[in-house]
Amino acid sequence: MENNYIISGIQQVGVGCEQFEEAWKWYIAMFGMDVRILEDDTVAAKMLPYTGNVPQKRHACIAVNLQGGGGFEIWQYSQRKPQPLGFEIEAADLGIFAAKLKTRNADAYRRQLAARIVQDDGKKAGGRVGTLHTSPDGRKSFTVLDPWGNYFQVVEDDYVFIDEHRLGGGVTGAMMGSTDIDKALPIYRDILGYDTVVYDRTGTFDDLSDIKGGNGRFRRVMLSHSRPRRGAFAPLFGPSTIELLQALDRQPRKIYEGRFWGDPGFIQLCFDVTNMRALEQKCNALGFPFTVDSCKDAGHFDMGEASGHFTYIEDPDGTLIELVEAHKITVLKRPHIYIDMLTRNREKPFPRLFFRLMGMNKVKL
Numbered sequence: 001m002e003n004n005y006i007i008s009g010i011q012q013v014g015v016g017c018e019q020f021e022e023a024w025k026w027y028i029a030m031f032g033m034d035v036r037i038l039e040d041d042t043v044a045a046k047m048l049p050y051t052g053n054v055p056q057k058r059h060a061c062i063a064v065n066l067q068g069g070g071g072f073e074i075w076q077y078s079q080r081k082p083q084p085l086g087f088e089i090e091a092a093d094l095g096i097f098a099a100k101l102k103t104r105n106a107d108a109y110r111r112q113l114a115a116r117i118v119q120d121d122g123k124k125a126g127g128r129v130g131t132l133h134t135s136p137d138g139r140k141s142f143t144v145l146d147p148w149g150n151y152f153q154v155v156e157d158d159y160v161f162i163d164e165h166r167l168g169g170g171v172t173g174a175m176m177g178s179t180d181i182d183k184a185l186p187i188y189r190d191i192l193g194y195d196t197v198v199y200d201r202t203g204t205f206d207d208l209s210d211i212k213g214g215n216g217r218f219r220r221v222m223l224s225h226s227r228p229r230r231g232a233f234a235p236l237f238g239p240s241t242i243e244l245l246q247a248l249d250r251q252p253r254k255i256y257e258g259r260f261w262g263d264p265g266f267i268q269l270c271f272d273v274t275n276m277r278a279l280e281q282k283c284n285a286l287g288f289p290f291t292v293d294s295c296k297d298a299g300h301f302d303m304g305e306a307s308g309h310f311t312y313i314e315d316p317d318g319t320l321i322e323l324v325e326a327h328k329i330t331v332l333k334r335p336h337i338y339i340d341m342l343t344r345n346r347e348k349p350f351p352r353l354f355f356r357l358m359g360m361n362k363v364k365l
Contacts, residue, residue, distance in 0.1 A: 004278035006347065007193050007271055009229045009237025010070035011324055012062055013099045013171050014267030017148060018084065020059050020076040026126070026146065027063070028363060030113060031101060032166055033072050036361045037062040038306055038330075041078065046294045046310075050261030050320075056080055058262060066359055068161030068238045069102050069170025073270065075262050084264045085255065089149060090213030092177040092247035094317045095255035096266035098143075098211065099150070100173035100241065102157035106140035107132055109154060109167040113144060130210030136199050137222060143210040148264060151211055159238045162355060173241040174269050176319050177252050181221050181244045183316045186286050188242045191279075191313075192271060192321070194223035198241065202248070217248040232326075232341065232350045233272050254318065261320065268312070270322035274346045276309050279323060288313045306330060308341075 017023040027033040039061040044051065057078040064071035076082060089097050103109040114129040126147030135141045135155065144152040157172055178184045188194045200221045208214030222243045229237065255265055273279055280290060292312040307328040313321050330338045 004275055005282065006231050006274040007229065008231030008234045008274065009272055010171055010173070010240045011233070011237065011270045011272040012064075012071040012073045013096065013174060013269055014073040014075055014262075014322070015150065016075050016082065016262050016264045016267050018076065018082045018264055020061075020074060023076075023148070024061065024063065024074050024363070027072055027074065030116060030127070030144070030146075031072075031152075031170075032065040032067065032164075032168055033063040033170070034362045034364075035064045035066055035071075035359055036363055037064060037071065037358065044262070047261055047292060049291055050312075052260060056260070056262070063363070064236070064358075065166070065168065065170040066162040066236075066355060067102075067164055067166050067169035068159055068236060069172050070237055070240070070270075071170055073267070075267060077262055080260075082263050083259050085149065085259070087253065088212050089151065089255060089265075090250075090252070091208050091211045091216065092213070092218055092245040093252045093255050094177040094179065095319050096174050096269060097151060097177055097245075097255065098153050098175040099171055099266060100175065100243070101144075101152050101154045102159065102169040102172040102238075103154050103167055104156070104158060104160060104169075105167055106142060106154065106156040110142045112167055113154075128210075133207035133209070135207045136201055136205065136220065141207055143207075145210075150266060153207075157239075161236050161238060162352060162359075171240075172238065173243065174266075175243045175245060176315070177255075177317065178244045178246050178315075179252070179317055181219060181246050184244055185221075185223075187288050187313065187315050187321070188223055188244070190286055191282055191288065192242070193225050193227075193229075194242050196224045196226045198222040198224050213247075213250070216250060219246040219248060220244070230347045231272060231274055232344075232346065232348065235349045235352075236355055237272065256318070268320035268322045270324055273323045273325050276311060276323065276325045280311070283313055288315075
């Protein structure tokens with residue numbers, strides 16, 4: 001394995017919310033995030049640096065769209081009142097200010113989502129769908145704002161994993177604010193493998209116009225990976241990009257300043273990895289040490305239906321990057337069928353049949 005570790009792709013983007021069930025229903029209806037990978041209602045005891053040094057109970061799930069791409073980790077505090085953002089997010093604010101989703105047909109999907117905003121009874125489902133634009137890489141795109149102030153850039157992408165005859169797919173990247181893109185590049189390029197610069201442009205951009213503050217001047221750097229990702233879940237995740245934006249005519253605000261991990265908004269971007277300890281060496285060498293390590297004193301972290309090892313690192317502006325290595329994965333609860341990831345070839349992709357079995361866990365509206 002190159003660098004003795006594998007980054008298999010974006011597993012999920014964390015979405016903190018105040019109303020778990022309402023948010024999940026909206027993401028199913030709009031984005032097809034209907035396959036439950038796991039759901040948990042326990043105490044987050046390992047995230048003390050980001051939860052006020054107090055273990056916090058929360059209700060969370062990971063859900064995916066089998067058309068391909070990463071999923072959502074939908075997350076709500078169970079006992080503590082979530083603290084919403086006290087201002088409207090603007091383009092290039094520090095943190096993840098927009099998640100990228102994929103579609104096979106941007107024009108048709110935009111019209112479909114716009115129609116879904118208004119329900120059959122005429123009541124507003126909430127949210128807003130922007131106009132169609134062409135992004136700097138030449139792909140069609142549009143912006144969706146959910147009812148809770150989270151932005152999604154939907155980009156045209158012909159990669160489909162399992163064709164369920166949907167127009168939309170899962171997470172294909174993220175847009176992050178940065179105060180100095182050159183300082184942020186090592187974490188995304190040298191650690192996470194986004195080694196190709198798709199574009200590096202400075203100016204104003206039409207495709208940002210539906211994001212608050214998007215009419216300003218920015219430096220935009222989009223990164224992709226030159227080699228296909230490897231690993232068991234790589235075919236599901238597919239190719240992805242990272243886009244870093246630096247505001248040139250205003251002072252950006254930090255999205256999670258004074259708030260806890262898990263409060264409303266995009267919490268973290270999570271990557272599926274293999275060989276965490278080798279990855280730790282790389283992170284240390286480049287000056288991005290683990291800020292959280294679930295298995296510092298043990299071999300596994302039990303997550304009920306699964307077990308594994310998760311860690312966190314921060315980019316220079318404090319944006320959280322989660323790294324997850326799966327050790328055990330439950331395929332079926334009854335009878336209990338699971339896969340021991342540590343005894344199989346870690347580079348070998350799971351067959352599509354495995355993911356079709358996962359599809360049996362679809363959540364109905």
